Amino acid sequence: MNVMKFAICDDSPQQLITLEKILKEYLAQHDIIFQIDTFDNPNALLECHPQDYDAALLDVYMPDKNGIEVGKQIRKENPSIILIYISERLEFAPQGYEVSAFRYLMKDSLEKSFAPCMDAVLKMLHKKSAAYPIKTDMGLYWISPEHIIYVESDKRVVTFYVQDEEREYYSCYGKLSDVEEKLSPVGFLRIHKSFLVNMEFIQYMNNSHVTLKNHVELSLSKQNSNELLRTYCLWRGKL
DSSP states (O other): OOOEEEEEEOSOHHHHHHHHHHHHHHHHHTTOOEEEEEESSHHHHHTSOGGGOSEEEEESOOSSSOHHHHHHHHHHHOTTOEEEEEESSSTTGGGGGGGTOSEEEEGGGHHHHHHHHHHHHHHHHHHHHHSEEEEETTEEEEEOGGGEEEEEEETTEEEEEESSSSSSEEEEEOOHHHHHHHHGGGTEEEEETTEEEEGGGEEEEOSSEEEETTSOEEEOOSTTHHHHHHHHHHHHTOO
16 A cells, blocks of 8 residues: 555544644554545535545534534445544444444543554555455455455456355456456466466366366466466476
C-alpha cells in the first residue's frame, strides 16, 4: 500500500485537532506514508469521495447527522472502509454493529485505547493490501492469493476457485488478463486462454494438461506448452 488515507469527522474543532494530532504522531512513529483529511461537518465528508479512504474516525454525536447514519452512507460507497467511532458515551455502541464498526473508542480514554486500536487497523490494512478484491453480487470479498487455486474465464465472467474460504468459488464480471496482471507476480501462470493457475497447487504438468492438488485437470495451451513448462520449472527451481 503506497499511501494510507484517513478521514476524521467531528463537529468540535478542538477534538478534530486532537484526533488529527494523535493520528499523525502514531503514523509517523510507524513510518507510514499517509494522507489525513479533516471534516467538521458530516455532509462535507459525504460529498468528498468517501470511497477513497482506507479508514474513517467518526464522532458519534453531530448536529446534522449522527456518526452511525454517516457510517451507513459511507459503507454504501466504500464497503471495505474501516470505521472507528469516537464518543463520550456508550449509548450508540450497539448500533455500531449495523455498520460493522471496527472499534468504538471513548474520548476520555483515547490515550490508552488509540494505539492498540491503530495497531489492529494497520494489520487489517496490510492484510487487505496483500489480498485480491473480488466484487460479486453478494458484496466485496478480499481473498488472499495463497487461497486461490485457479481462476477460470467464461466469456465475461471470471470465477475464482479457492480453499480455506467461506465458499468454494467466487464469480464476478471482468477480464482474465486483468487478473493475470495482478496475480502473475505472486506465482500465477496463464496456462490457457481460459485458465490462470496458482503454481503452488500444481501437482503434475505435461504438454497437454495440468493436474492440480485437488485432482482437477485443466487443459494446457498446445501452442505455448514448452514455454509454459519452462516457466513452471524455473519457478520451481528445477532449471
